[in-house]
Amino acid sequence: MMALHPKIIDLTLDRVWRLLHALDDPQDKLPPVIHLAGTNGKGSTQAMLRAGLEGAGKRVHAYTSPHLARFHERIRLAGELITEEALTALLDECYRANDGETITYFEITTCAALLAFARTPAEYTLLEVGLGGRLDATNVIEAPALTVITPISLDHQQFLGDTLAEIAGEKAGILKRGVPCVVGPQPDEVLEVIEARAARLGAPLLVHGQHWTAWEERGRLIYQDENGLLDLPLPNLPGAHQIGNAGMAIAGLRHLGFDEAACEAAVTMAFWPARMQRLRSGPLVESAPGIELWLDGGHNPAAGDALATHLASLPARPTYLICGMLNTKDIAGFLRPLASHAVSLDAVSIPGEAATLPAETTAEVARSVGMTAHADADVPGALARIAAEAPEARVLICGSLYLAGRILRENG
Template sequence: MTEHSDAILARMMTLHPKIIDLTLDRVWRLLDALGHPERALPPVIHIAGTNGKGSTQAMIRAGLESAGLRVHAYTSPHLARFHERIRLAGELIDEAYLAEILAECEDANGGTPITYFEITTCAALLAFARVPADYTLLEVGLGGRLDATNVVDRPRLTILTPISLDHQQYLGDTLGQIAAEKAGILKRGVPCIVGPQDPVALEVIEKAAARVGAPLIVHGQHWQVWEEHDRLIYQDERGLLDLPLPNLLGPHQVQNAGAAIAALRELGFDETACEAAVTRAEWPARMQRLRRGPLVDAAGECELWLDGGHNPAGGQAVAETLARMPARRTHLIVGMLNTKDIAGYLRPVAARADSLTAVSIPGEPNTLSAGQTRDAALAAGIHAETAESVLDAVRAIAQRDPGSRILICGSLYLAGQVLRENG
């Protein structure tokens, strides 16, 4: 009987003292031992950026699948269970196959140091190489240049979503340094779709592209996207598309949809695929309305929402989305990691929140305590208190202000906990 994937994954966590240690040496060593699966992938679309990677990937997948194509997709982190990271030809990897692939990678690695993300990325590439599909969507884990996904010599397409400050301890203190790391996915002769960028980041990307010889398809130069009369309007040299607004909520999803459409157009797909990209994408914990489960029951007459954004740009996206929703008293339940810029996250949402209840993230060693999050909220001018758990916080708000809106936010790890608890 095959060992359960959870047991193998737990051992993989112990193979390297650090969670993150950016270099490609260990990945190349293991891929070599596995017979170089990265050379046998269906055409690869490689996506880096600070915000919007997952949503953009989900939209591209929806567009490709609407055209009847089979699509592999790799994403991280997972929310409820590891299997979400590896989608094989449209379906989440099943337990038996995941356990088999992980065991094979563990054996090939032979106990030598390798990070959890590196060895599990190799496992995903091995699965993708063995299952037939038409495209492979690879989402960068962290940065780009030294990320474990950056092992494909010649992807079909690369994409850079908006770049902002995040993970400075690994990628550099300035926007220019971070952009240089992200631009490390550019490859000679491979077109790159560039989403809206700060001028500093765009300059770095343009220099990197000139150096490696990668043609750029840049927002504001080669394509535009905007909202007009509750429609999404996209324009490039091929013409104009008039489409429904994205089914993923929030003004920032218009930009993500633009990058997805630019990618589909570059690949030669028609308006039908572009429309499916914006109307059929599924991406949990991005301003997701929870409609059933114990937390929804506890919320009573309150609306319950969930969002996993966790950096200043994520806070801005939440604030802009709330501003466009029907007016309703809004209470935040927030848990964050101590590696994030909590003041930067809370600053934009402060004007949209009637109160904030702080929680710590269960089982997460890097969580901020509820007290630290409450203090940061008070400093941002938000009426704040703490609760022992998300469930306690939901119950208290529902009792105090029935019919209001409750938004659980601040961390993908917290969002994952909520989705697990809520079934």
């Protein structure tokens, strides 16, 4: 499938529409769809929405990307990851229907997911945008039940534009005529773009700070909208930024008519790996028994800010970073907020990724933002070096979802 197009990313919907028509238009036969776009928090917000819906007894399809350890993570059918047998049959069917035409890997696998969702009974379908929104392969649903736009920041500028307003225009491409949209915390220039498009389409907005808000108070999550106030446990996904993600999920659930029990399930039952995930077992953990080991896949400046805020909230402990990044990212922008929170950074290349940044280059950028940095051959070697220097340290492995996936696979 990856040989069917010379590029990994080529934003257009023409090829997707062609294949979907050949598959008898499964996108028109889905359970009610919640479509999510944004730069940061899409996956966590989707995980909380799924937890809330399932907590209310609903069967939920979910589509997300990229996967971390195995492709099956991308397609969840009525609550369960797709089986190997079902996935193989779907991909074979889509490959035959495509008949050798040009199509990207993400496009054809998205069509496979939509086909699976159309054939499996459920009450809701959660679709996470892969890149952008307007021309993303998931943007083929004529009338979703709800759309969600999570916080937008600079990322993927080579595809989406150089300014926040341009990127917002692409993300806001998921808005549909008359369909409500939950909008997370946004910079003013982003919100202006979303509001203008919503006005043209007559799409009602549920905007953070205008129609709903969420905050932490005395170790609880407080959510308020025009229908009243909820006093809930804090999200089980760690990090202050998860308060806003929980707020978006709760706003969506409340709009869809779900009660407080569903909202509580959203914040207490969600699980989303490689988002400030504490690793507690496995070969990597066992190799450095005194180390407190964390894993995160964030890779842009907004993610760096969120990680820095979370590290500052943890009990005092010497903190070290092991970082591998792709050469398409704003490395300095990601590392700058983290510089004051880390004793040093050990840079690694991401094995098997053609676009990985060489370890020495990552180390050079880290030094340019004021960090002490070393280049290492791999994560186990970096962890061993840190453990020898500070056997009781906190270590955060970060910089890329691709690196995070590698760690989850290797650590069992």
